[in-house]
Amino acid sequence: MTSSTSDARAVTILTTFAVVAASAAVVVVALRARESSRANSSARHERGERADVLRAIGNTPLVRVESLSAITRCDVYAKCEFLNPGGSVKDRVARRIVEEALESGELVEGGVVCEGTAGSTGVSLAMVCRALGVECFVAMPDDAAMEKSALVEAYGARVVRVRPVSIAHRDHFVNVARRKAESARASHGAGAGFFADQFENLANYRAHKEGTGVEIYDELGDALDAFVCACGTGGTLAGVGAALLEKNPAVKIFLADPQGSGLFNRVVRGVMYTQEEAEGKRLKNPFDTVTEGVGINRITENFKIMLERSNMLAGAIKVSDVEAVAMSRFVAKHDGLFIGSSSAVNLVAAVRVAQSLGPGHRVCTIACDSGLRHMTKFWSNEYLAAHGLTPRDVECGERLDFLDRDVQVTPARCY
Structure with missing residues (x-):
């Protein structure tokens, strides 16, 4: 079989998978919206609220990622934000x-x-x-x-x-x-x-503090040991973290950070710094990574909330593009989760946190959006090859050999 034929077949398979995933997502959202509508229609009428698509936002499913849970011997959960009506967190x-x-x-x-x-x-x-x-x-x-x-x-x-x-x-x-x-x-x-100014507008933080974080606690309660996710604006981690800590001060909050972003070093060393900038090897602006929507080289008002609250962040995890790409393929093959780049970064970090805590713990993260928004980049082998990346063989469901063994969770020292 020629390389072009193989590539075409791969694209066809991925496209079919994406269509099926999209159809399933639409069905789930529709069922949730219908159930919510039946249960709350009279209350909405009394409040004068419209029964529009916005009422379907939130209350997304929380799923246990079976493969990662089995490997780490922890319960690894993902909040499926890609099942919101607009497709993301x-x-x-x-x-x-x-x-x-x-x-x-x-x-x-x-x-x-x-x-x-x-x-x-x-x-x-x-x-x-x-x-x-x-x-x-x-x-x-x-x-x-x-x-x-x-x-x-x-x-x-x-x-x-x-x-x-x-x-x-x-x-x-x-x-x-x-x-x-x-x-x-x-x-x-x-x-x-x-x-709208999502980076500095604290409505971002409030949406997650009063919504996402409350939903996670309602489902996992005090049994949750840690929450981890990457930051673009910082609103998700700050909001969810604040909500969880108000309910359970013992829960640990961790930052996941893609390569080229300066947030990891700000959290663990107190300075905004990236190795790519120092070495003059930056390939593109704003930073050198194939992931989208997470990682940044400045402190936003939403992220500042975590820096101003003593000991809010327990630590940080650096995630490479190689690890994120491999993780996306791994959970697609073993769990039926078709995720985007930021979600993959989050799952890599969730595994790191689970491994650091040891067996028997519960770790939660965010599945921000699906792979449907990344077909021409993060899910394109041709695009990845142009950036020196080749998806690794992830057939084995018992090991995570694609994770860098030298990378560990680093304690926060940012105050």
Whole structure:
């Protein structure tokens, strides 16, 4: 069989798998939405709430990842945020940001919500804005997966893809979105343009503190030993961590960080530093990794919450692209979980935490989005090969040989 034929067959198999996974996700969301609607329709009517798609956000399934649990002899759980109606954990954040803006008057009906994002937040905002009767403008780096901008446009939002540059540059996608909001206000008055600002807007943190974190505790209670996830804005880890610690001060909160991001060193050494920058080997901006949506080289207001709270973070785990790619293939083959890049980073870190705690513990993380948004990049062997990555053989369900044996959980010393 020729290489091209083999590649074509692989693409066909992956595409079929993706369609099946997407169909299953739609069915699960529909069933959850219907069940919730029947149970709460009278209460919603009394409160005057609309029974729209936004009511289906949250209360996502928590699944035990059987293969990783068996290997670590711990219970490894993943909160399946890809089963939100917009397909990612960012649905929660988008709804909270837009609803708070409408309540405060910073945004008026018919106005435009503007955001700079690597993709998933843009998709969620486009969905939420359509449901709430406002417009949406999204600026994203042009190296983000094409699936993401296509989804944003499918909701009727406007997308502008810009070249990746430093956040200090006026043409960084975040700054492009900010100027768009300012222009709308200048032309049409207060409330006509609203900059969502997911990195600094603490509605992000509140969405997870009052939603995601509470849901995890409700299901696992005090039996949960640790929670771990990667950070882009920092809202998920800060919000979930705060909610869990309020209920159980003994739970341990860990940061997962992809290669090229400076957050790991900020947490364990107290300084924002990346080896790629020091060695002058950075391949792309903002940092050298094939993962999307996590990792950053600045401290956001959402992340700052964890730095200002003494001993909130127990430690951090560095995750390589090689490990993330292999983990995504491993859980797809052994658990039927078809995940994106940030979810793969989270599962690698969850295994590290489980191994550090020892058998019998419970560890939870976030499955942020599915592999459906990463077919042309993270799930493309051709794209990975161009970046010097080849998915490892993950047929064996009894070992995780693809994990770097020299990497350990590092205690936090960031205060």
